[in-house]
Amino acid sequence: MFLELFPYLSALLIEEVERQPGRVVFRTRVRAATAVCSCGESSARVHGRYIRRLRDVAAGGLGVVIELRVRRFRCENARCPAVTFAEQIAGLTTPHSRYTPLLRGMLTQIELALAGRAGARVAAAVGISVGRDTLLRMVRAVPEPDIGEVEALGVDDFAFRKGRHYGT
Ligand SMILES: [Zn+2]
Incomplete structure (x- = not known):
């Protein structure tokens, strides 16, 4: 299960x-x-x-x-x-990743549909708190800084x- x-x-x-x-x-x-x-x-x-x-x-x-x-x-x-x-x-x-591929894929889709603050708000509504800068980095596919x-x-x-x- x-x-x-x-x-x-x-x-x-x-x-x-x-x-x-x-x-x-x-x-x-x-x-x-x-x-x-x-x-x-x-x-x-x-x-x-x-x-x-x-x-x-x-x-x-x-x-x-x-x-x-x-x-x-x-x-x-x-x-x-x-x-x-x-x-x-x-x-x-x-x-280097701090997210699972599944979560990264979901957040990338959210950010592509709703950039910036709106994307962060939707992510929070489905139980994922993430900053808009992080969302933006995912879309740009830039490695996350440490x-x-x-x-x-x-x-x-x-x-x-x-x-x-x-x-x-
Ligand atoms: Zn070796």
């Missing part, structure tokens, strides 16, 4: 569902024991974990937040420039490369 409503969460284990004022939070982690680096190498060596939050379309009039305990793996391919990589979930996460609340304990877009460390 649950996965019929949320088929795109099938790769996740939902460990807890918390009802908060105006929204529901799914606390999840990925079922798979391994993840595949962008170089194609599979790894089971977990290097660290952090929390990532994705907003999803509203359900039952409540905003939905998918809280994902993301693992960072060590790539064991000696020729790969990445030392570590964060797992991504096909159909659900992309490296500003605003700090939601992750680690960062999945750090460029750790062998011999050159940008992060601390």
